[in-house]
Amino acid sequence: IKIEKLKKIFRTEEIETSALNNVNIHINKGEFVAIMGPSGCGKSTLLNVIGLLDNPTEGKYLFDGEEVGQLKERNRTKLRKGNIGFVFQSFNLIDELNVFENVELPLIYLKYKAKERKEMVEEVLHRMKIGHRRKHFPQQLSGGQQQRVAIARAVIANPKLILADEPTGNLDSKNGQEVMKLLTELNREGTTIVMVTHSMRDADYAHRVVNLFDGQVITEEMKKEIGDIA
Ligand code: ADP
Ligand code: ADP
Secondary structure (H helix, E strand, C coil): CEEEEEEEEEECCCCEEEEEEEEEEECCCCCEEEEECCCCCCHHHHHHHHCCCCCCCEEEEEECCEECCCCCHHHHHHHHCCCEEEEECCCCCCCCCCHHHHHHHHHHHCCCCHHHHHHHHHHHHHHCCCHHHCCCCHHHCCHHHHHHHHHHHHHCCCCCEEEEECCCCCCCHHHHHHHHHHHHHHHHCCCEEEEECCCHHHHCCCCEEEEEECCEEEEEEECCCCCCCC
16 A cells, blocks of 8 residues: 555535545555544544545555556445455444355355355354354344454455454453454454554554544554564
8 A cells, every 4th residue: 555645635515624634654565554543633534545435635545556546436346345354343244134144245246156155154254253153143242243243254355455443442352352363363364454443452463553643644653573473
């Protein structure tokens, strides 16, 4: 990821909000980056731009060597599916679908055959230690279990990049640490991770911490090199 001189301005009828103001960030393949900063400093906006959910107003965004900053919605969606997995604070599972079906969904969009889908879903559910709950619905699961299902869904199509927006924000410390360990394991296997967090403890799992303030990067802190054992 190469982001240069990036600006994002939200315009409503009277108010103009500069959410990101001249942001430069380079993220290497295989890196685990934490983004921190006070509420309203632009973290979610940045994650939305990185995740191709929203375009920047100005500036450059290279994703895997391709300029993607001004792509049309259709092409952004196409690039997103299969390349980027999302994990949210509030899990964002579909209540009407059971665990298996929630995790299977991205594979249906990507047109995998039923037999392949079943194998892939079973494998990732086992890995996330939630296989015994495959027939349960999200409301029947604890927060930690729901987040493990959400991570399973995020990684089912082997994305290059995982974007996590306060993934432990609704979890107790035990479940939070379990989620961080799963993310770290995925990162060790080569998946790039960008995570927004308020937790210093979570940020300790990252290679690098980027601190935002008023829409700008104010400091960056190296925690460890890629390949270091935590
Ligand atoms: P954070 O995630 O760090 O709390 P956000 O990225 O959500 O910050 O917001 C950054 C700034 O942009 C805030 O001032 C917020 O009010 C504003 N903002 C975010 N989204 C919108 C939007 N869709 N329309 C108008 N203003 C927005
Ligand atoms: P609950 O008691 O809330 O129903 P679970 O049964 O999902 O929670 O899991 C309790 C603990 O056991 C969790 O920490 C989870 O990691 C672990 N666990 C659940 N299933 C497995 C499994 N198949 N292999 C290893 N650990 C598991």
